[in-house]
Amino acid sequence: xxxxxxxxxxxxxxAFTVVFSIFTVTTRSIVRSATYLLFTLFGTxxxxxxxxxxxxxxxxIMVYAGGIVVLYVFSILLTSGENDRAExxxxxxxxxxxxxxxxxxxxxxxxxxxxxxxxxISETTPVETDIKTIGHLMMSSDKYGYLLPFEAVSILLLxxxxxxxxxxRKR
Amino acid sequence: xxYYLIVSTIMxxxxxxxxxxxxxxxxxxxxxxxxxxxxxxxxAVFNRFLFxxxxxxxxxxxxxIAISAAETAIxxxxxxxxxxxxxxIQVKHLDEMKW
Numbered sequence: 001x002x003x004x005x006x007x008x009x010x011x012x013x014x015a016f017t018v019v020f021s022i023f024t025v026t027t028r029s030i031v032r033s034a035t036y037l038l039f040t041l042f043g044t045x046x047x048x049x050x051x052x053x054x055x056x057x058x059x060x061i062m063v064y065a066g067g068i069v070v071l072y073v074f075s076i077l078l079t080s081g082e083n084d085r086a087e088x089x090x091x092x093x094x095x096x097x098x099x100x101x102x103x104x105x106x107x108x109x110x111x112x113x114x115x116x117x118x119x120x121i122s123e124t125t126p127v128e129t130d131i132k133t134i135g136h137l138m139m140s141s142d143k144y145g146y147l148l149p150f151e152a153v154s155i156l157l158l159x160x161x162x163x164x165x166x167x168x169r170k171r
Numbered sequence: 172x173x174y175y176l177i178v179s180t181i182m183x184x185x186x187x188x189x190x191x192x193x194x195x196x197x198x199x200x201x202x203x204x205x206x207x208x209x210x211x212x213x214x215a216v217f218n219r220f221l222f223x224x225x226x227x228x229x230x231x232x233x234x235x236i237a238i239s240a241a242e243t244a245i246x247x248x249x250x251x252x253x254x255x256x257x258x259x260i261q262v263k264h265l266d267e268m269k270w
Contacts, residue, residue, distance in 0.1 A: 010174070011174075014174060014175075014177075014178045017178055017182065018178055018181050018182065021181070021182045021185045021186075021205055022181070022185050024185065024189065024201060024202075024205060025185050025186070025188050025189030025192070025193070025198075025201075025202060025205070030195065030197060030198055033198055033201055034201060037201050037204060037205070040182070040205065040208065041208065044208055044211070044212060047175070047178070047212060047215075048215055051215055051216065051219045052219065053215055053219070053229055053232075055229075055233075056215060056229055056232055056233060059233060059236060060211075060236060063236050063237070063240050064204075064208075064236070064240075067240060068204070068239075068240055068243050071243060071244065071247055072197065072200075072201065072243075072247070075197065075247045075250060075251060076197055078251060078254070079197070079250065079251065079254040079260050093192075094192060097188060097191040097192050098188065100191070101184045101187055101188040101191070102184075104184060104187070105180060105181065105184040108180050108183075108184075109177065109180055112173060112176045112177070112180065113173060117172060117220070117221060118221065129226065129229070133226075134226070134229075137226060137230070138230070144225070144226075144227075146230050146234075149230070149234055153234055153237045153238070156237075156238065156241055157237065157240075157241055160241040160244055160245055161244075163245055163248070164244050164245055164248040167245070167248040167249055167252050168248035168249075168251050168252055
């Protein structure tokens with residue numbers, strides 16, 4: 001594959017996402033971990049934009065970066081105690097966890113790289129799906145419509161609001 | 172296409188590593204977010220490269236984002252409640268379930 005502008009952009013996005021996702025789990029302070037999670041989510045949104053799913057990327061930025069990370073930061077500041085730094089682990093446990101993770105990643109990468117995926121169309125340029133198609137599909141009850149999951153998610157969010165209020169209220 | 176899968180694999184196992192090695196419930200939740208995010212990337216990538224005419228993976232990723240938002244909200248509510256009761260959210264202090 002020749003080096004084009006798009007491959008450079010992709011490798012930048014991939015390196016950004018991977019590096020910050022590793023930083024997220026290795027840093028000691030919780031607030032810093034949440035900040036790195038935010039950068040990881042931005043990188044993921046960039047990958048969605050690069051794939052041509054503009055709507056998915058903007059939903060990712062709005063919901064994750066706008067909602068969830070703010071929620072995390074609030075709850076970290078609410079519950080930060082004197083011992084919110086990650087405590088030291090025993091070295092053997094840390095090495096065991098690292099070994100398990102590296103072995104699992106090696107097996108999974110081996111399977112992925114060995115498997116021959118059937119490419120539908122080789123090297124298609126990403127076409128952007130327009131928002132009108134997404135809206136029609138989301139609201140239609142045809143064969144490829146998503147009205148039922150849409151309504152189920154709305155019920156789930158309603159139950160989530162009620163449950164969150166019920167659990168976190170002062171008593 | 173394999174490059175995207177490598178990215179999501181590394182992100183998944185970073186999440187699993189964080190889940191193994193952290194003893195704070197909030198950072199464990201952050202690790203779960205990483206795992207869910209890796210699956211979302213996989214949905215979008217498989218849809219784009221294997222079935223470029225459909226939108227199934229796109230919608231799956233969309234609903235998965237909604238479900239993980241709901242899950243995070245509930246989990247943070249539970250953690251604030253735990254903090255209110257025992258003044259700590261470390262896992263080692265959570266040794267009884269009644270209050």
